[in-house]
Amino acid sequence: MKTLKDMLAEARQVVPEEGPDDLSRRLKDREPIVVIDVRDPDEYRDGHIEGAASISRGFLEFRIGTAVSDPSVPIVLYCQTGLRSVLAAKALKELGYQTVINLKGGFQKWAQSGLPVVKDTPLTTEQIGRYSRHFLLNQIGETGQRKLLRSKVLLIGAGGLGSPTALYLAAAGVGTIGLMDGDVVDITNLQRQVLHTTADIGKPKVESGARTLKALNPDIAVIPLPVRIDVDNVMDIIKDYDLIVDGSDNFDTRYLVNDACYLAGKTNIHGSIFQFEGMATVFAPGEGPCYRCLYPTPPPPGLVPS
């Protein structure tokens, strides 16, 4: 009869192992890998690696097909100490998954190495109802929703572009929304800036904006920033956010936001509009061009109305 030791030794012959630092680097580099936590659901809830799917060992062969449809996609498995997962990895190899890696030392070693750990608090009944349509989407699900709830997004400008973006992000449950705008609501804004109402005329845009967003979704935090973004405050403000949405209405701000986001390594979701035409792109430092690659110099003053 085989002993557990024999089985582990056999598994290790076919399953490569990597330490926490290797996995951390792969995740940082956004390699197309799937990380699966094969521990029991209560262990997963108590703390896991961000982005890891939870499929406990007992269900692995049943559910792996849904989680990973392409057998050539590399899979990293982990459990608490790396033993259950090495056996699980061998089972996946036998199913035909080409690259299955075991996290050496498991979650325990990951956490001891000081790498980030995500803890799930149970969703409230209200949250389960509110985000139920997201749970039906494979690309979001409960894991994705938790990610959104943990996310912090800064909206620069609560005007024509910022308004609809803010409404959708708040509704979708982006947990923290920083709303930045130094202006007050003017009657001429109301025809397009749907965050604000007639009663808000004369009030700071971030005040009416925050109230509208909280009314739409009380589950999120809205941080009103009633100031204009400038060279002195930009770095300090953006550092607290995962991602920046530029909905500003002038070129100076766009170049400033572009430069600050690039220097701080923050992705900038860019949009602009004029009359009936709009454009959108994403500036991701290190992954693609920036605003200066696109428009090396601003248009001469007077050429475009502001």
Next chain:
Amino acid sequence: MQATETMKVLLGVGEPLIGRLLTYDALGMRFREVKLRRDPKCPLCGTSPTIKDLSIHAAGGTACAISPNGDGEPATSGAVPAARPGG
């Protein structure tokens, strides 16, 4: 559109508009996509950047009016539409 892109980047799903510019013409109801490339001569993210901090913005008012890179042409495969002033 910006909200959808934000969610995609936060979730790490789909293909965000990185390196692509999507333009929308409401009157003609047409979308157009222009491929964008990194400009190696870009003063910010190019191979030998001259902008290493935000000091060029400190002058006030003319923050974005820095000297153009090389010939001043945007690094794209097609014609880039004129910049849009509004927000």
